[in-house]
Amino acid sequence: MSFDGDRSRRDVLKAAVALGGASALTACLDRTADEPVPTGDPAAKPARQHAWREYVRHDEHGNSQLPAHQILLYVDFAGDGPPADDDRAALAATLDALDRAYAWRHEGLLHSVAYSPAYFGRFDESLPDGIDLPEPRALSPFESPAFDRQDAVLHLASDRADVVLEADRALRGERDAANGVSVPPLTDVATVDSRRTGFVGAGLPADHQDAAGIPASKPVPEASPLFMGFKAGFRGNQATESYVTIESGPFAGGTTKVIANLRQRLADWYEEQSHEERVMEMFSPGHAAEDLVEGVGSNLGSDSGIDRFVDDVAADARESGRVGHAQKAARANRDAEGNVRLLRRHFESTDDIGSEQPVASLHFPSLQRNVSEFEAVRRAMNGTDVTELTPAVRQRVNNGILEYIFVRRRGNFLVPPRRHRALPTPQPA
Ligand code: HEM
Incomplete structure (x- = not known):
């Protein structure tokens, strides 16, 4: 297989992650065989499984750049009672081997x-x-997602597609070793119910916009890390890892993780709206009036600047007939001291779970100390209150980005600290 440049290389690697096939893996391994992957020292791993910030790339403003390639494996363990000690030891050995x-x-x-x-x-x-780990539930009057109630979810992330793919295949028992280390397969103790793949970062969404939900005019800008054409996850609008960490009890050092999957339908987003209108709906009408967002919004630096516009929601609804997504969500995303509550780590996908057709979607993992914090932010983002202020803003029209996103699935999970990561009891010693 030959690679004509970055673009075709990205295409092959991303397609390989989605397919997970042996020939795709070989293609990846051939391409990167000359760039060794660093091996790991289990003793050097952070105590928090969610410790990513220090280990990923950052842009010039200190915003985290999430790993470009990611896989979620939703798994079930055998039976329906407490897991066996042998299974716990086996899973621990598998995770240690990955380390x-x-x-x-x-x-x-x-x-x-x-x-x-x-x-x-x-x-x-x-x-x-x-x-605080309730069962997943619908969080708006206009969604009816399927609930992910599998036992566990394994999340793999790397800037190298060949790495996530090789780890995934070793876990699923399709190869014996990963990066030269023998890995006892996860599938000895668990069944994979659902395998979901995705990507994030400038260039990747543009390369994969040939998907249902994105118009044929190929509107996604090359510079955009996401299909909707803007950058997200500014440092100032994200909780820190410490903030989302459970502080006491046996799960101290852990966090909670809500993972939604949203389908995107972006024809009207791109074809019926100007950049200015998209800025109004994604950020706030104030951002558009003051011309604060150039292109994908990298010029915003390390903060979207949304705090200045949070109190304008009602006035914007009446005067501009529109309210912004970030503006609405931010209303519930600060604690009493002004700290941001959620740490969002979303990435794009063209998986259509259960079918072969590429569909634009988003995997939306959010970390927070309590699941109720996520639920409060999601309700604020619904903007149902705003629809009572003016007929111009309806539940899914002119109401942030709700016209274009559709929640298909949601699951709630507890991320234990590393020391309890293998089949924990509810009250580990
Ligand atoms: C395709 C779907 C989505 C896209 C493209 C998207 C994009 C964005 C963008 C560009 C921002 C502003 C920059 C930033 O602060 O990161 C933002 C902010 C935000 N979004 Fe989303 N978002 C999506 C879905 C969601 C969902 C489902 C939630 C669920 C609660 C959510 C919660 C938030 C929050 C909490 C903020 C930060 C507001 C603040 O400053 O406190 N977003 N999003």
Whole structure:
């Protein structure tokens, strides 16, 4: 297989992650065989599974650049009671092998395993007081997602497609070793119910816009890390990893993770709206009036500047007939001291779960100390209150980006600290 340049290389690597096929893996390995992947030292791994910030790339403003290639493996363990000690030891050995195979870095592998309320329901004892992990539920009057109630989700992330793919195949028992390290397969103790793949970062969405939900005019800018044409995840609008970390009890050092999957339908977003209108709906009408967002918004630096416009929601609805997505969400995304509550780590996908057709979608993992914090922010983003102020803003019209995104699935999970990552009981010692 030959590579004509960055663009075709990206195409092949991303297609390979989605396919997971042996020939695709070979293509990846051929391409990068001359660039060794750093191996890992299990003793050097951070105590928090969600510790990514220090280990990923940053842009010139200090914003995190998430690993370009990611895979989510939703798995179920055998039976429906507490897992066996042998299975716990086997899963621990599998995760330890991954730790030896790859450095905990963006050019190695970041990985984590998180457990659902259904998993903890296998035990007689309950989670400690203070762990806020409800079953997933619909969070708006206009969505009816399928709920991901599998036992656990494994998240793999790397800037190298060949790395996530090789780790994924070793976990699924399709190869014996990863980066030269023998890996006992995850599939010895679990069944993979759903495998979801994605990508994020400038260039990748533009390269993969040939997907249902994106108009044929190929509107996604090359500079955009996301299909919707803007950058997200400014440092000032994200919770820190410490903030989202559970502070006390057996799960101290852990966090909660809500993962939604949203379908995107961007024809009207791109074809019926100007850049100015998109800025109004994504950020706020004030951002458009003051011309604050150039192109994909890199000029915003390390903060979207949304705090200045949060109190304008009602006035903007009446005067501009539109309100912004970030503006609405931010209303519930600060604590009493002004700290940001959620750490969003979303990435794009063209998976159509259960079919072969590429469909523009978004995998939306969000980390927070309590799942209720996510739920409050999501309700603020619904903007149902705003629809009562003016007929111009309806539940899904002129109401941020709700006209273009459709929640298909949602699951809630607990990410234990590394020391309890293998099949934890609800009250680990
Ligand atoms: C395709 C779907 C989505 C896209 C493209 C998107 C994009 C963006 C962008 C560009 C921003 C402004 C920059 C930033 O602060 O990161 C933003 C902010 C935000 N979004 Fe989204 N978003 C999407 C879905 C969601 C969903 C489902 C939630 C669920 C709660 C959400 C929650 C937030 C929050 C909390 C903020 C930050 C507001 C603040 O400053 O506090 N977004 N989003």
